[in-house]
Amino acid sequence: MGKASRDKRDIYYRKAKEEGWRARSAFKLLQIDEEFNIFEGVKRVVDLCAAPGSWSQVLSRKVYLPVKLAPDAKDEDLPLIVAIDLQPMAPIEGVIQVQGDITNARTAEVVIRHFDGCKADLVVCDGAPDVTGLHDMDEFVQSQLILAGLTIVSHVLKEGGKFIAKIFRGKDTSLLYCQLKLFFPVVTFAKPKSSRNSSIEAFAVCENYSPPEGFNPKDLHRLLEKVGSPSGVDDTDCCSGRLEGPNKVYIPFLACGDLSGYDSDRSYPLPKVVGGTYQSLDPVQPPIAPPYKRALELKKGTSQGGGIRELENLTLDS
Numbered sequence: 001m002g003k004a005s006r007d008k009r010d011i012y013y014r015k016a017k018e019e020g021w022r023a024r025s026a027f028k029l030l031q032i033d034e035e036f037n038i039f040e041g042v043k044r045v046v047d048l049c050a051a052p053g054s055w056s057q058v059l060s061r062k063v064y065l066p067v068k069l070a071p072d073a074k075d076e077d078l079p080l081i082v083a084i085d086l087q088p089m090a091p092i093e094g095v096i097q098v099q100g101d102i103t104n105a106r107t108a109e110v111v112i113r114h115f116d117g118c119k120a121d122l123v124v125c126d127g128a129p130d131v132t133g134l135h136d137m138d139e140f141v142q143s144q145l146i147l148a149g150l151t152i153v154s155h156v157l158k159e160g161g162k163f164i165a166k167i168f169r170g171k172d173t174s175l176l177y178c179q180l181k182l183f184f185p186v187v188t189f190a191k192p193k194s195s196r197n198s199s200i201e202a203f204a205v206c207e208n209y210s211p212p213e214g215f216n217p218k219d220l221h222r223l224l225e226k227v228g229s230p231s232g233v234d235d236t237d238c239c240s241g242r243l244e245g246p247n248k249v250y251i252p253f254l255a256c257g258d259l260s261g262y263d264s265d266r267s268y269p270l271p272k273v274v275g276g277t278y279q280s281l282d283p284v285q286p287p288i289a290p291p292y293k294r295a296l297e298l299k300k301g302t303s304q305g306g307g308i309r310e311l312e313n314l315t316l317d318s
């Protein structure tokens, strides 16, 4: 699909370029904020799986820049935003970048060090593995990213704080909901208007972080494993004990974003240009080292007769 054709078919892709966002995902976070007011009072944030950086841009514009540009701004009042991804990303004002794997304990330690004993008000996670198209597999890998996010949450989020995480809806959605409910009394699964209906993605909006009394982050996985087991953690809680049947747990599911606004599943006509033809804008900031970069270089090499063996090896290794 060419850029102009995509501009027509994907209104949020076009709007992202017009408004200076690195990815259309920016609108998802903005629409979640419209419904849940997630940035109110936020001074410290962790952005997990942040590249190419559109959520970090939203955080910079909504949380950092208003304080930085205030007439009486002081350095010590500046908000702290830490963004982590496997991939490097181009700098964003007010955002500290950490390159690493969020499932790795050492990455969590680096994040915690940045907070220097203070706690975050908000943790967001838009992590997505390379989708295979096998729904069960994709849902499973996605849930591992959320659990890695929850590990970081258990170390850095302050009581009362919020956690927003991308989920893939599937057969284990109720289990995930119940696991999140162990730590957050209010959990809503939200579908922003900018997220296509055809996509199984949604976002868990978890409010008012309240870990169980005496909770030790070292026990996180043991605690999560108990959810849904016959001898659940606390039989008085609707989310522990057996998860029998589809009616056992009712998950609040909410569409968010201006419902009369742009529909991500619709094509929109391109803007009329006086005296010329429509020119598609370039992306604001292409990824600086995407995982497919080497493959593209090798593919170019193949067309000149070189690189075939290395490309074969790369394909076999990945």
Ligand code: SAM
Binding pocket: 022, 023, 025, 026, 048, 049, 050, 051, 052, 053, 054, 055, 056, 084, 085, 086, 087, 100, 101, 102, 103, 126, 127, 128, 129, 145
């Ligand atoms: N929120 C981003 C934005 O607005 O630009 C888009 C995130 S993109 C959908 C998903 C990201 O998850 C990718 O950049 C990928 O590198 C990252 N990711 C996947 N697994 C990861 C892991 N284990 N640790 C860190 N990042 C990971």
